[in-house]
Amino acid sequence: MKSWSRPEVPRIAGTGILPRLYDTSTRKLVVPSTTGTASLYVCGITPYDATHLGHAATYLAFDTLLRVWIDAGLDVTYVQNTTDVDDPLLERAAATGVDWRELAASQTDLFRGDMEALSVIPPDHYVPVTAVIPEVAAAVNIMLADKLAYEVEADDSVDSQPDLYFDSAAAADTTPWHLGLESNLDRDEMLALFGERGGDPDRPGKRDPLDPLLWRAARDGEPVWDTVLGPGRPGWHVECSVIAVNRLGSQITVQGGGSDLLFPHHEFSAAHASALTGEPFAQVYSHAGMIAYQGEKMSKSLGNLVLVSRLVEDGVDPRVIRLALLAHHYRSDWEWTDEALESAGTRLDSWLSWAASPAGRDDGLVSKLREALADDLDTPATLRQVDAAVLHGGPASGEALDAIHALLGIDLSA
Numbered sequence: 001m002k003s004w005s006r007p008e009v010p011r012i013a014g015t016g017i018l019p020r021l022y023d024t025s026t027r028k029l030v031v032p033s034t035t036g037t038a039s040l041y042v043c044g045i046t047p048y049d050a051t052h053l054g055h056a057a058t059y060l061a062f063d064t065l066l067r068v069w070i071d072a073g074l075d076v077t078y079v080q081n082t083t084d085v086d087d088p089l090l091e092r093a094a095a096t097g098v099d100w101r102e103l104a105a106s107q108t109d110l111f112r113g114d115m116e117a118l119s120v121i122p123p124d125h126y127v128p129v130t131a132v133i134p135e136v137a138a139a140v141n142i143m144l145a146d147k148l149a150y151e152v153e154a155d156d157s158v159d160s161q162p163d164l165y166f167d168s169a170a171a172a173d174t175t176p177w178h179l180g181l182e183s184n185l186d187r188d189e190m191l192a193l194f195g196e197r198g199g200d201p202d203r204p205g206k207r208d209p210l211d212p213l214l215w216r217a218a219r220d221g222e223p224v225w226d227t228v229l230g231p232g233r234p235g236w237h238v239e240c241s242v243i244a245v246n247r248l249g250s251q252i253t254v255q256g257g258g259s260d261l262l263f264p265h266h267e268f269s270a271a272h273a274s275a276l277t278g279e280p281f282a283q284v285y286s287h288a289g290m291i292a293y294q295g296e297k298m299s300k301s302l303g304n305l306v307l308v309s310r311l312v313e314d315g316v317d318p319r320v321i322r323l324a325l326l327a328h329h330y331r332s333d334w335e336w337t338d339e340a341l342e343s344a345g346t347r348l349d350s351w352l353s354w355a356a357s358p359a360g361r362d363d364g365l366v367s368k369l370r371e372a373l374a375d376d377l378d379t380p381a382t383l384r385q386v387d388a389a390v391l392h393g394g395p396a397s398g399e400a401l402d403a404i405h406a407l408l409g410i411d412l413s414a
């Protein structure tokens, strides 16, 4: 599927640094091993109410990683999905009387426009789930043959075929994955989150309450695809595993998304990918913090949203939105306030007047920016380095302006 247009990313003089990244699974900072190439899978939106600042913050975190990797000379392949068929999307479409396909298409368009406005580098493969249903069915079929999937009789209709579930215990025995590998949660925490985040711990017939759905057989009134598994549609986690594995191969460099996806979504995406490849899913499991608003996590279901498109419509410079989000470390949870926008605006103004008359040569700012970002993408420290140069350093240099543009996505020439 069409993604969005690529922003200009200038080349910076000298050599970039491969960044240390926090890995949720080992709880350590690691520099993933790369031999000139890296692969990145980031979970995309469920297109029914995009794009709020929480989404934007998460995609900016991985945009920063991409920019740092590109500066370090890596050839990166980046894949992102859209979950363009899913229960919450179908519910919203039904509630508003809009066809679910139209809702997904219009919200994905809005998202593309927002990402473009924010100068976010697009993925190389932008993959809607509805385009890969046969791929996912084929993968689930392999899991069935490998005895990593099992049938659970449908409870709501005598006509319905059985649904298919992932056998977590069998996978722990025969693959490099085990329950908790990625999330490090204890079983009670998992059970609570599983119920809250789309799982069905109480469904009769499951071997383990935590086993996730792989395939949902056709039900009346639901979208359905004819596949090797019969008519139905995939479970959520396996979609991301299959999209990632079939485009990036086994053991990708980084799996990314917001921390609300850690369990069950990322845990089981990793499980399914390992079931398919026999390898660990990723070298680094990376999670961005949650943005709150008015005291709670900004979320479509609560409706406490600040939309990027609304801010831009109101005349806010997208660079100000970028700076407001980059002022916080990507792993921290924080609350959005109007004040965040004001101080980012003041910051951009001071940077712009400094950049208006570049002269002289880089006096070390470029390497300070690279070092701060190599330290688990420390954007707040990076912004402070620019502030210090603006306040106390000499005039801006062309090299520094290129570095700010390439690494932070802030073009100060306009």
Ligand code: 5CA
Binding pocket: 043, 044, 045, 046, 047, 053, 054, 055, 057, 058, 081, 082, 083, 240, 256, 257, 258, 259, 260, 261, 288, 289, 290, 291, 292, 297, 298, 299
């Ligand atoms: N389509 C699935 C992933 S396969 C999904 O979670 N979609 S989403 O639209 O709900 O979220 C898209 C991305 O934004 C996810 O990575 C999610 O973790 C992140 N996200 C959602 N809300 C917030 C928030 N308040 N703060 C930071 N990131 C958020």
Ligand code: ZN
Binding pocket: 043, 044, 240, 265
């Ligand atoms: Zn996902």
